Amino acid sequence: MNLSNSLDKIKTFKKVGQVADNLGMETYVVGGFVRDILLKRPCKDLDFVCIGDGIKLAKAVADALEGKPQISIFKNFGTAMIKMDEWELEFVGARKESYQNHSRKPKVEAGTLAEDQERRDFTINALGIGLNANNFGELLDPYDGVKDLKRKIIRTPTDPDITFSDDPLRMMRAIRFAAQLKFDIEANTFDGIINNAHRMSIISGERTIVELNKIIMTDKPSYGFKLLFVSGLLKEFFPEMVALQGVDSVGDKSHKDNFYHTLQVLDNVASRSDSLWLRWAAIMHDIAKPPTKRFNQKVGWTFHGHEDKGARMVPGIFRRLKLPMDERMKYVQKLVKLHLRPIALVNDKVTDAAVRRLLFEAGDDVDDLMQLCRADVTSKNNNKVKRFLANFDKVELKLQEVEEKDQVRNFQPPVTGDEIMAIFGLKPSRVVGDLKEEIKEAILEGHIQNNKNEALELMYKLAAKKGIVNNPDK
Structure with a gap:
């Protein structure tokens, strides 16, 4: 397969190829750009691999490009980056890697292109396109990545047990790519994740949360969370969410599975909003149901106070997961604490005082709170869903009327x-x-x-x- 027509649309590729020829360096564009050009997805990150000194190539390319763009050099990693308009060009020499059991940081040595492709995480990321005059646009696909793109499969180029044991973050990346691309994970590869889930202990929280947030921001985040749950990865870093799963019964009284309910609420929010933090509020809204679960012979299962306890749990979970301990955390905490309040306002006998108090406590986040409340309606009974949503229409009307009359949203007492x-x-x-x-x-x-x-x-x-x-x- 030759992709020269696709590359011709971006003049940078010709320029990199010309500079590489002048230096006598074999050079390729590799990884995510090649994958995304085949999938017809946008990609602004260009990764170049050369046989030789990547920093030397980057400097020569920067000198040859119009306007001589700024170059950032990372000697410790042997890489260099050029930022040009909306593009980011990263250069590195081909390399091979070896790992020690206690760390995901590899020992890196210069290598061949074949060794560089072999170290890649997945077949769909091991693709390369030649940029030299003698092979410009020629696709290199040693692990059938194109076939996997067509089959919509995530698969490791080599033994998944070795791939994931060497760098356990690749397990999170496998699920993230599956969720983003709506792909399946090949059976042996998924078994490799299950076998190595315990290796997540050597991954920093900062690295884990980056991948988790990308999963949360997919079109249907429940898919990624189900893969995290079934593989055993989720319990390694978010046991509170795993504790939501399961149904207890006493006689004919059962409660719903709060894990799958939470995933439905998350998907509902994702269909309405691209706010990461509103999605986190959906994830956390019932997080305290396991510790507040009680059985009452008359009414069945109860979760009294789970909204208050859940709000108290938010800071600790955010801190452990390396999420920001700032206004974003307080926003999630507020929505968790208030998520049961609006439904209580449906009653026609509710006073304006109760409405004013909710407006005051929710402040500018009252609209997001109502989005969360609507998303929280997950019954399979369509009539019940319509009835609940109609009730929330009434609540929103009350909130609007009281706010117009009393203007209490975010108010401060008139006397300081x-x-x-x-x-x-x-x-x-x-x-x-x-x-x-x-x-x-x-x-x-x-x-x-x-x-x-x-x-x-x-x-x-x-x-x-x-x-x-x-x-x-x-």
Whole structure:
């Protein structure tokens, strides 16, 4: 197969080939770009392998390109990168690798092209295209990667047990590629993942979470999670999620399988939003159901308080998985804590105060909360689904009406702590916080309007009851 017509569309390939010929270096574009050009997928990362010094080739290419783009050199790795418009060009010399049992970091030596292709993780990533004048556009496919692309198969070029034991991160990558490309994992390759799942212990959390987030961001993330679960990888780094799986029964009373329910909620969110953190909220929303599960003879299985306990579990899980401990974590924690609140507002007897309180606590994330709540409706009974979704329509209407009337989303009490201290000559103290909190509660309960005049009037009344007098200097 010759792909010169595809390469001709990108002038860079001709230029790299010309420079390589001038240096007398065999050079190929390899890996993901070749895979994606055959799949007709976009790819902006170009990986070049040469027989020789990759950094030397990169420097010569940078000098030959228009505008002489900036080059970054990584001597320790023997690689160099050129950024040019939307493209990233990485250069490396062909190499062979050997591993020690306790580390995924290989001992690297110069090698042949065949040895370089052999060390690749999967057959579909072991493809190369020649760039020299004598083989420009010629496809090199020593492990039938093109056949695997047509069959939609993820397969290792060599013994999967060795491939995955050497670098266990490749197991996560196999599942990530399967999820992204909607491919199957070949049986022997999947057995290799099962056999080596315990080797995930040598992989850093930072590396693992990068691959996991890519799985989460696929069109249907449940597929990747099912592969992680069945292979045994998921329990190695996310046992809390594995604990959701299973159904307990007492007599004729059972509960649903919360693992597969969570995956359905995740898919539902993924069909509506490309927000990674809303998807994480879907993953975490029922995470505390196992530790809160109880059986009651009258009502069956209960999970009382799982939303509160789940919110408390979020920081620990984020920290262990090397997820960000910042506003993104707090966002997920908030949605987990509040995800049962909207359905309680369906009742016609619910007061505006309850609606105001949810608006205040959810703030700008109330729309995302409602998306999560809608996604949480996973019954196989279509009539039940329609009824629940119609209820959420009513809740959203109530939220809109109360917000337009009272404007409490993200509101701050109209009287600040500094003003209270100045008016009454107080120092920072509990009494100042109590006054602020009582004013806030009065607004949320609808006892006063959300404006400064009514807030000040209430503040003076509350202060008088507490025996606090005005600052005589005011």
